Amino acid sequence: MRRHELSDAEWALVGPLLPRSVTGRPRLDDRTVLNGIVWKFRTGVAWRDVPERYGSWATLHTRFRRWAADGTFERMLRTAQAxxxxxxxxxxxxSVDSTIVRAHQHAAGARKKGPTNQALGRSRGGLTSKIHLAVDGLGRPLAFVLTGGNTNDCTWFTTLMDAIRVPRTGPGRPRTRPDHVLGDKGYSSRAIRTWLRQRHITHTIPERADQVANRRRRGRAGGRPPAFDKKLYRQRNVVERCFNRIKQWRGLATRYDKTAKSYQAAVTLAALLMWA
Known part of the structure; x- marks a missing residue:
């Protein structure tokens, strides 16, 4: 096993989940192709610069685009979670949080499709994307949403929570409801607390300083402060550690992909390997 390639344990998880081709000419071995794809995103090189030991770069790119388009990586992640x-x-x-990813100049120029505009936003730092992430108590990705970098965390909270869908291996509906949610001050809003309360989901989210001051200024009309468990809140660091692991992939720490579909598939692949 070379540097940045799949270990035997990782291949044992993801190998059986890949789609099999039963017709047509014999194709390049799936493990070789997946190793080449993983090597490309872990090092951040261009497709044409992937070593020849992984086969033709065009084959790797075609296979990656096909698996990204038909949802192969998403299905593999759901199966591993199940x-x-x-x-x-x-x-x-x-635990929920978000992180900014700077977009390289090569990421610009794709055709604009839909309101997300390929999940690129412009700010003072240039073009950026944002990964909104929900992880379990061990820091493994449950769901993520990709948006432009100039979006607010709280506006995508419900979309992120709705994206949590862990299928059952047997009969039954997918599990979608956490036992408890941890979030930072970016998620401190009345709408989010109401949404969680209506679904009977307990949460630990600190108030912002302006919200505390406004509540105190109103006196009794401001109501009681929300419950906050400082000891439990310390466990939110698992989402920060997950972001750190994702950004060890140089091709994810900086976005080079023009389309949101390709970048999302690459992040999904990294999330999948964390379950190995």
Whole structure:
């Protein structure tokens, strides 16, 4: 096994989940192709610069684009999560946060499709994307949403929570409801607290300083402060550690992909390998 390639344990998880081709000419071995794709995103090089030991770069790019377009990486991630949930390996103390990813100049120029504009936003730092992430109590990705970097965290909270869908290996609906949610001050809003309360989801989210001052200024009319468990809140650092692991992939720490579909597939692949 070379540097940046899949270990035997990782391949044992993801290998059986890849789609099999039963017709047509014999194609390049799936493990070789996936190793080349992983090597490309872990090092951040261009497709044409992937070593020849992984086969033609065009083959790697075509296979990656095909798997990204048909949702292969998403299905693989859901299957890995379902296996973990079936053995009780998922800690449903869910932490949420977001991180900014600077977009390289090569990421610009794709055709604009829909309101997301390929999940690129312009700010004083240039073009950026934002990954909104929810992880379990062990810091493994449950769901993520990709947006432009100039979006507010709280406006995408419900979309992120709705994206949590862990299938059952047997009969039954996918699990979508955490036991408890941890979030920083960026998620401190009345709308979010109401949304969680209506779904009977307990949460630990600190108030912003302006909200505390406004509540005190109103006196009794301001109501009681929301419950806050400082000791439990310390466990939110697992989402920060997850971001650190994602950004060890140089091709994810900086976005080079023009389309949101390709970048999202690459982040999904990194998330999948964390479950190995």
């Amino acid at each position: 296996k973990a949930d079936a053995t009780g390996d998922i800690d449903w103390l869910v």
